[in-house]
Amino acid sequence: MxxxxxxxxxxxxxxxxxxxxxxxxxxxxxxxxxxxxxxxxxxxxxxxxxxxxxxxxxxxxxxxxxxxxxxxxxxxxxxxxxxxxxxxxxxxxxxxxxxxxxxxxxxxxxxQSCTLKKKVNFITDFNDEKENKIQRIYPNYDGHEIKQNTSGNGCNSDFKKNIIFTLKELEEMRKNSNYVKIDDTENNEFSIELYFDYKELKLLRKKDEPLSSLKNRLILNLNKLYQKQSKKLNSMQNKNANKIIDDNLKSGKEKENTTIAKFYDKENNIIDENCILKDIIDKLNYLVIDEYKIYIYINLYDLKKIYVSMDVYANHQIIPVHLPLGKMEDYIYYWVDSNDKNVLNSCDIFYKPTNADISKRIQLVIYDKKKPIFFHVTEEIEVKFHPFEEQLKIKEQRYSDFLAQSNQYDNNNNNTLRILSYNILAPIYTNTKYATEYMFKNINPCYLKTSYRSHLLIGEINHDFDIISLQEVSEYLHKNLFYVYLYENYYSSYKPKSPYGNDGCSLFVSKKKFNLIEYENCEFNTIVRNPELKNIYDIFIKLSDDLDEIIKEIKTVYQIGIFMHNTSQNIFIIANTHLYFHSLAQHIRVIQVYCILHILEKIKNKYKNKYKNKEIYVILNGDFNTNFESEVFSFVQGDDIMENSKLWENSKLFKKEYDDLNKYPTLFNIENNSNDQKINGLYLNRKNFLPLYSAYKKVDIPYTNWNNNFIDVLDYIFLSPELKVKRVLKGMDKHLFDQYKGVVSPFNPSDHLSIAAEIEL
Structure with a gap:
């Protein structure tokens, strides 16, 4: 039956x-x-x-x-x-x-276009449908099949399993659909949208009002629309006596008297209208207006938030902003030529336009796989020719040489790790008067904009690294560029220097190679006051009268993640930092190093006790704002700091610059400064902490930072002795940047060069 x-x-x-x-x-x-x-x-x-x-x-x-x-x-x-x-x-x-x-x-x-309520007899001249086995052809605006641009990235196999609706189909589907969309707002209100019978209502309702209030408001507004429609149709009929107007649509008064609305829950029970909205919002399933069933959707992801903020160039990937990360499998997405939506460029969310796309305007189409009436089309973006493509090829050769050696031997070696460290130059340091008139005066300001630099930054990290440590990262760039692009394959952590998120550290670690245990991020000006370091700090702040106040204002962070290596099951403590920048602040930097070594030692002992049969390795990356000749570098490598060290003299030479944005390092050698006063400082015993060594030697790279008159190595990758360096990423010919008098240029997005190392367990 x-x-x-x-x-x-x-x-x-x-x-x-x-x-x-x-x-x-x-x-x-x-x-x-x-x-x-x-x-x-x-x-x-x-x-x-x-x-x-x-x-x-x-x-x-x-x-x-x-x-x-x-x-x-x-x-x-x-x-x-x-x-x-x-x-x-x-x-x-x-x-x-x-x-x-x-x-x-x-x-x-x-x-024919018609409303659901029209009582019009459709033409029933149907032909018998013959069973056919051919694949579906998707019509476009002109009724032709949708074409794929074979020069693009194409669609992956997952998408071939799904039906791809054209933009025209999506628009028709939405136009012929009835639904209610309810979203939370920042205020004590719900944002409610009703799409019904080719009509659209938008309203805000208090969360603590009864359901009956919402129902009555919907009915009232619908009847107003019907009355307005009735007047319009009557006017049309008066102008054209031969025009056939549907009696039901003209009867606004009758519709007002007969409209009935009821809300149902997921068990198809009518919901009591006296219930408070916030108490039953999650129970709402559908609304029936007269005999029309209208589904209710609560707090769907707002696809309208998605847009492209970066400049788009051929052969460089596009990273859309505000994607529904973690739920991308619930959506279909593709790129189309905005002038010919018949052309499907790619089903890759991070589409890399080809030379064939130059001068074209493209758009991203994204829609809910189960609810295709919810879709969004981004604004048109033009694909440009990159005027510095030749320089970029020279720059890319640096990575190609590094990866060529690696891929030849270690493509499938899970005990090999690739590490990248890069100070990307925070946007806040590019838009000051000092930046444009002095630091970066030799480059057109348009190339300092985040919208331009974004595609270059993605090019720097897009080389199959297992560990990516970034410094000077704004919260915006972390969330809307790096996090989006690396989300699927990397663990992600961001540690800002301040609540404003203008500058901070980002750490990305491969999910393929590691399993995350925990993060232990911390701040220098908190750690240095730790009771365990009291004896050191009490002596340190006596070096200068205002040193304690200065330390309070320094926002250096230590970003630390603890991971288990998937193959060896050993523990990796991976740290990322950016030490204080001032040229005369070597005494501050050495205390910053002392603090992070103290923290790393504590974490290592903690996990050594927890995992007695596992090896514990440490990787410390970052911008240390110190060169190979400095005592700070030697201290990290294993040398002690003596009480009569010349770096303690910096405490008298150093004057805190309260506007950090308007200063830049010019020297690291205090011997150039005259000061006859001898100062007794601290004795820092390096043997108290775990040993580390630099992956880079001085002969490996001539500089990592160049700006005007300053050029030197400031960035390092430090490793546990058990981790062996197989190769490092070499530097770049200085002459490539001569006209800019620094490495910030239209083909390098930062005042630093990236550094990288391949290591083996």
Missing amino acids: DEFIKVFRGDIFYARKNQKYVLLGMQQEIPFHILKLNNNNTNTQRNILFLFYHNFSKLKLCSQNYPGATRSFNFILLNKMDDWEDKYRSNRNNEIPNEEANNISENNDKI
Whole structure:
């Protein structure tokens, strides 16, 4: 005996493949929207004409309702998607009689635009649908099949399993759909949008008001729209006596008196209208206005937030902003030529335009896989030719040489790790008067903009690194560039120097190589006051009268992640930092190093006790603002700092610059300064802490930072002795940057060069 399914106009159904018959020859589940129900009542039964809309065609299904039943399908298997997820099926025998199968046909006439409430008899000149096995062809605006740009990245295999709706289809689908969308706001309100009968309502309702208030407001606003529509149609009829106007649509007054709205929960029970909105918001499933069922969607991801903020160039990847990360598998996305939406450029969310795309304007289309009526199209963006492509090729050769050696031997070696450290130059340091008039005076300011530098920054990190340590990262760049691009394959952590997020450290670690245990991020000006370091700090602050106040203002952070290596099961403590910059602040930097070594030693001992049979390794990356000849570098490598060290004299020479943005290091050697006063400082015993060594030797790289008159090595990768360096990323020919008198240039996004090392356990 058949099991009947109650349906409403506006319901969504999915046609599913049958053992004997495939509806319309489709090979996958296809959504159909019920547009019309025609009832022919008799004494014994009621025949219903179901009119479905899909793919610019009509599909007529004839069905019988037996006495006592509501509405049903009883000759073809259809899966009803209740709230798009809960499935119901008619238990009809798989055999479909020929005479019933012949009722399944496609309307060859062009579908006419009409509202769901029009009582207009559709033309029923249908042709029998023949079973076909060909793959679906997606029509575009002109009815042609959608083409793929073979010069682009193409679509991956996952997307080939899904139906890709064209933009025209998505627009038609949304236009013919009824739904309610409810979202939280920052205030004590819900933002509510109703799309019904080609009408759109938007309103705000207090969270503590009753459901009846929302219902009454919806009815009132709908009736106002119907009255407005009625007046418009009457005016049209008066102007054209021969024009046929639907009586039902003209009757605004009648509609106002008959509109009924009820809210249902997920168990199909009517919700008490006296309930407070905030108490029942998660229970709302659908709304029925008269006989029209309208699904309710709560707090869906707002696809309208997605946009492209970066300048777009051929052969450089595009990183859209505000993607629904963590749920990308729930969406279909592709890039189209905005002038010819028939061309599908790519199904890669991070599309890399080709030379064939130059001068074209492209757009990203993204929609919910289960709810395709929710879609978004980004604004048009022009693909530009990169005027510095030749210089970029020279710069890229640096990475190619590094990776060529690596790939030849270690492509499948899980005990080999690639590490990158890079000070990317925070945007806040590029837009000051001092920056544009002195530090970066030799480069056009347009090349200092974040929108321009973004594609270059992605190019720096896009070389299969297992550990990426970045310094001078703004919160915006972390969240909207690096985090987005690396989300799928990397653990991510951001530690800002201040609540404003203008500058901080980012750490990304490969999920393929490691498993995250925990993060232990901390601040220098907190650690240095730790009771365990009291003896050291008490002596240190006596070097200068205002040193304690200066330390309070220094925002250096220590970013530390603890990971388990997936292959060896050993523990890795990976740290990232950016030490204080001032040229005469060597005494501060050595205390900063002392503090981070103290923290790393504590963490190592903690995990050594916890995992007694595992090796504990340390990797310390960052911008240390110190060169190979400095005592700070020697201290990290293992040398002690003596009480009579010349770096303690800096405490008298050093004058705190309160505007850090307007100063830049010019020297690291205090011997150039005259000071006859001898100062006794601290004795710092390096043997108290774990040993480390630099992956780079002085001969490996001539400089990592160059700006005007200052050029030197400031960036390092320090390793536990058990980790062996196989190769390092070499430097770059200084002459490439001569005209800019620094490495900040249209083809290098920072005043630093990146450094990298490949190591082996």
